[in-house]
Amino acid sequence: MSSDRKFSAAETESMIRGIGGLDRPQVSDQNDVIDTMMLVKTPENISFQYEISGPFYRFVAYLTDLIFAFGGYFAAVGILYFLLVVFGLLIGNALNTFTFFEVLAGIGFGLIMVGFFIVYWFYGAYMETRFNGQTLGKRLCGIRVISVDGHAIDGVQATLRNFFRFLDVMPIVPLQMLLGLESQVLFALPTFLIGLVVMSLNRKFQRVGDLVAGTVVIFEEKKYRPDLIEFEDERVPRLAELIPADFVASQGLTQVVAEFAEQRVYLVPQRSADIAKHVAVPLMDRFGIAADTDPDLFMCSLYHRLFVTQEAGESQVVTENGAVELSLPVSVGEGIER
Amino acid sequence: MKVAELIKLRSPYWEELEDLSIQMGGRLGKADPDRVSRFATLYRAACADLALAESYQLPPQTVEYLHRLVGRAHNQLYRSQGYQFNSWTKRIFTDTPRLIFNDVCIQIVTIIFWGLFLIAAYLSYNTTVWPGFSEAVVGVEGLDQLRESYGQFGGNRGVGSNTFMMGYYIHNNATIGLQCFVMMLLVIPGFVVLSYNAIYLGAVFGVMFRPDSGAASENFQNFVTAHGPFELTAIILAAGAGLKIGLSWIMSDGLNRKDSLLKTARESLPIVMCAVVLFVLAAMIEGFISPHGDFPWWGKGTVAVGSSCLLMIYFVVLGYPAAWPGGEDDGF
Numbered sequence: 001m002s003s004d005r006k007f008s009a010a011e012t013e014s015m016i017r018g019i020g021g022l023d024r025p026q027v028s029d030q031n032d033v034i035d036t037m038m039l040v041k042t043p044e045n046i047s048f049q050y051e052i053s054g055p056f057y058r059f060v061a062y063l064t065d066l067i068f069a070f071g072g073y074f075a076a077v078g079i080l081y082f083l084l085v086v087f088g089l090l091i092g093n094a095l096n097t098f099t100f101f102e103v104l105a106g107i108g109f110g111l112i113m114v115g116f117f118i119v120y121w122f123y124g125a126y127m128e129t130r131f132n133g134q135t136l137g138k139r140l141c142g143i144r145v146i147s148v149d150g151h152a153i154d155g156v157q158a159t160l161r162n163f164f165r166f167l168d169v170m171p172i173v174p175l176q177m178l179l180g181l182e183s184q185v186l187f188a189l190p191t192f193l194i195g196l197v198v199m200s201l202n203r204k205f206q207r208v209g210d211l212v213a214g215t216v217v218i219f220e221e222k223k224y225r226p227d228l229i230e231f232e233d234e235r236v237p238r239l240a241e242l243i244p245a246d247f248v249a250s251q252g253l254t255q256v257v258a259e260f261a262e263q264r265v266y267l268v269p270q271r272s273a274d275i276a277k278h279v280a281v282p283l284m285d286r287f288g289i290a291a292d293t294d295p296d297l298f299m300c301s302l303y304h305r306l307f308v309t310q311e312a313g314e315s316q317v318v319t320e321n322g323a324v325e326l327s328l329p330v331s332v333g334e335g336i337e338r
Numbered sequence: 339m340k341v342a343e344l345i346k347l348r349s350p351y352w353e354e355l356e357d358l359s360i361q362m363g364g365r366l367g368k369a370d371p372d373r374v375s376r377f378a379t380l381y382r383a384a385c386a387d388l389a390l391a392e393s394y395q396l397p398p399q400t401v402e403y404l405h406r407l408v409g410r411a412h413n414q415l416y417r418s419q420g421y422q423f424n425s426w427t428k429r430i431f432t433d434t435p436r437l438i439f440n441d442v443c444i445q446i447v448t449i450i451f452w453g454l455f456l457i458a459a460y461l462s463y464n465t466t467v468w469p470g471f472s473e474a475v476v477g478v479e480g481l482d483q484l485r486e487s488y489g490q491f492g493g494n495r496g497v498g499s500n501t502f503m504m505g506y507y508i509h510n511n512a513t514i515g516l517q518c519f520v521m522m523l524l525v526i527p528g529f530v531v532l533s534y535n536a537i538y539l540g541a542v543f544g545v546m547f548r549p550d551s552g553a554a555s556e557n558f559q560n561f562v563t564a565h566g567p568f569e570l571t572a573i574i575l576a577a578g579a580g581l582k583i584g585l586s587w588i589m590s591d592g593l594n595r596k597d598s599l600l601k602t603a604r605e606s607l608p609i610v611m612c613a614v615v616l617f618v619l620a621a622m623i624e625g626f627i628s629p630h631g632d633f634p635w636w637g638k639g640t641v642a643v644g645s646s647c648l649l650m651i652y653f654v655v656l657g658y659p660a661a662w663p664g665g666e667d668d669g670f
Contacts, residue, residue: 042412046385049405106498110505110625117509121516132418144413152418160603163610166520208523212583214600220410226341228397251395258397307341307397 038204038216040150050150050218053143055199055207058217059192064137069123077112084108098104122164129155144220148204157213164209168195228307229261231300239301240309242289249306253279261303272296344394348387352407354379361408381411415651431656434608439657443585444578444609450529451536451574458540463548477542488554488561504625509567512617515576517609522580525588532577564638565623569648572616579609619645 037049127135133145133153144314145161147153148233153161170188204216249257256279272274274298280295280302289298358377373482387394388404396404438444462472473481518535545551546558586602587595626632627641 040412042385042408046389046408048388048408048412049402050409051406103498105499106502110501110503113502113505113509117512121513129418132413146413150412152413153418156604156607158418162608164382164520164523166517167523211596212523212599212603218409220406220413228345249395254395255398258399262397262399263601282600306395310340 025193034210035204038218040152050146050220051270053217053219054205055196056217057143057189059142061135061137061141061143064140065124065127066137068136071121076115080108080112121163122159124165125155125159128153128158128162129205131157138217142220143217145182145215145217148214148216153213153215157215161209161213161215164212165195165207168192168207170211193317204212229303230308231304233297234298235297236300236304237309239289239293239297240305241286243302243305247287249302253307257299257303264299269296341395341397345396345400346418351380351383352387352404355384355411358666359414362414365648374655377411378415380600381415382407384408384411384542385521427606434612435652435657437605437657438575438578438609438612439580439653440659441578441609443581445573446569447532447578447581448574451570451577452534454536455540455543459536459544459547461539462544464544465548472541475537476545481545484546484558485554488546489552500625500629503629504621507621508618511572511621512614513618515572515613516610518541518573519576519580519613522577522584525581525584528577528580528584532573535573560635561628561636564628564641564645565620566622567642567649568616568623571649574614575613575616576610579606581611582606582609 036052036054038052039047039049058229084101084104088104092101125134131139134143138144145153145158147157169192171193172188172190175189198211199205199207202211204210204280206216210216257269260272260276260279264276267275276295276299280298281291283302284291284293284295284298355377358373358380362373362377384404384407388401388408391401391404458471459477461468462475476484494536514535518531520526521531543562546555548555551558583599583606586597590598593601623641623645629640
């Protein structure tokens with residue numbers, strides 16, 4: 001590296017703040033989204049990933065919310081209307097006057113209008129603030145709104161992102177225009193086009209409201225916990241014994257072996273052998289295992305050896321409060337030879 | 339220790355954490371302290387497991403499971419802050435009026451709105467400068483309808499229909515205001531909505547103040563006087579708050595566009611909420627005082643002057659900055 005090399009802003013900053021090295025990749029706002037996973041750093045200084053929810057899942061949640069909010073609203077209106085008719089007319093009859101009913105009806109319909117306004121503009125804001133980023137529909141769909149920095153959203157963010165939904169559902173097409181009807185009643189059909197286009201233009205699937213409020217919608221459903229794979233074939237442990245006891249796999253190799261073992265059930269034997277041989281053949285060669293051994297079988301044995309029979313760490317102690325203290329296993333960089 | 343044994347050893351803790359996350363669901367604050375503390379301990383342990391997953395050489399699927407587990411528990415532990423009501427007094431009576439008083443966007447919108455309004459009013463009042471202006475804006479049918487509805491205006495409505503109309507005005511006007519606010523994010527559509535409203539309203543006022551409008555003219559003036567100040571100010575505030583956000587991502591003032599947008603949106607929300615409150619107040623006046631035929635005109639005038647004074651006190655007296663620029667209100 002020449003001495004007059006120009007440093008990028010991120011590198012300079014990292015040097016000033018004393019974090020990271022020149023050659024370490026910097027986690028910045030631009031590259032913290034890989035596929036649909038978003039990286040979040042907690043106050044405990046742990047990085048973990050969220051899976052970002054796409055538009056169609058969110059649409060289902062939104063529809064559920066619409067049905068719930070306006071279903072509930074119209075049910076309330078129905079009950080109010082019923083009470084109004086019964087009591088208004090009964091008492092009106094008793095007092096022998098119609099004015100009482102008229103007054104009640106006016107107040108009732110006034111409340112209905114105000115209620116519609118409140119439900120339309122503030123339902124999502126209230127629910128997301130009260131229930132930690134989830135409306136009923138989002139809860140049913142297993143998604144949640146969080147801040148882009150990984151924190152829970154606050155009331156201001158919830159209100160903003162719900163106000164700007166009005167822009168996301170644009171353009172609104174009058175239904176009679178589509179159907180060619182000459183009706184006076186205006187049925188409008190929101191097309192959600194602006195929201196969809198904006199979502200597809202950024203990596204976190206943020207609609208306009210999300211961009212304005214700085215929020216992102218993530219998946220949060222229960223994920224099943226995978227157990228280690230156990231192989232039925234009894235050749236696997238026998239072949240595993242042939243791997244030298246002093247062999248220590250690098251992190252990269254360990255990951256490759258685990259990925260392979262998890263994915264191989266989806267492949268036909270010929271294909272999985274094809275994929276396995278790139279890693280398996282050089283290793284078998286080194287361990288002195290017969291070259292005509294099935295590479296696929298060898299990879300399974302390596303998996304067995306790495307995860308089931310090999311000692312991973314020296315002294316992990318689980319303390320009484322459930323935390324773990326350990327000394328790290330030392331891994332020698334014994335990568336895959338190429 | 340072998341990886342298989344490690345996973346077997348840790349699984350009960352992971353599962354316990356998962357169960358606690360589900361059970362606590364919406365109400366961590368109301369759970370009993372022992373469980374909250376247990377939850378926090380398990381969360382820290384899971385964080386540690388995740389952080390050390392690479393050194394443990396856990397298989398990728400288990401790591402992915404841990405990501406989900408930690409993410410879920412994280413969302414239970416760090417919860418939404420809600421609206422912090424105790425800081426509202428300062429926000430409503432100190433921060434917001436100062437923000438509004440100093441805001442260039444609101445001043446721009448005020449000038450545009452009133453400018454277009456007055457020009458349109460003059461053009462439709464004075465029939466010689468631009469003959470047929472009001473007909474072009476409002477439409478011949480619309481003008482007839484206006485004259486008709488204000489012609490037979492008078493009489494008193496009951497409490498019931500007044501409340502109904504108040505509900506209608508809140509729903510209708512506040513929705514228009516919020517829509518204008520939201521459309522302003524894209525600036526041009528927002529200006530179209532704002533200008534259309536200003537010109538339309540101006541044209542209606544101009545026509546109605548013409549001497550040839552007869553009884554309708556008098557009734558119209560009688561109707562609009564009382565709630566005018568609140569309603570027109572509310573429209574301007576909503577549009578101004580929207581323009582602030584719209585300009586923030588176009589002229590980002592040294593910040594990156596996204597950050598500038600986030601920062602300004604946060605600032606603008608109190609202004610638009612102020613507009614909503616004004617719409618509600620205007621709707622109350624419009625529902626109960628404006629349509630009253632018996633209510634003397636000077637009474638309505640007093641309401642208008644009173645509400646203008648209130649606005650003045652709020653924007654100017656409360657809003658006048660303590661010191662130029664920045665000053666003690668910056669919290670330093």
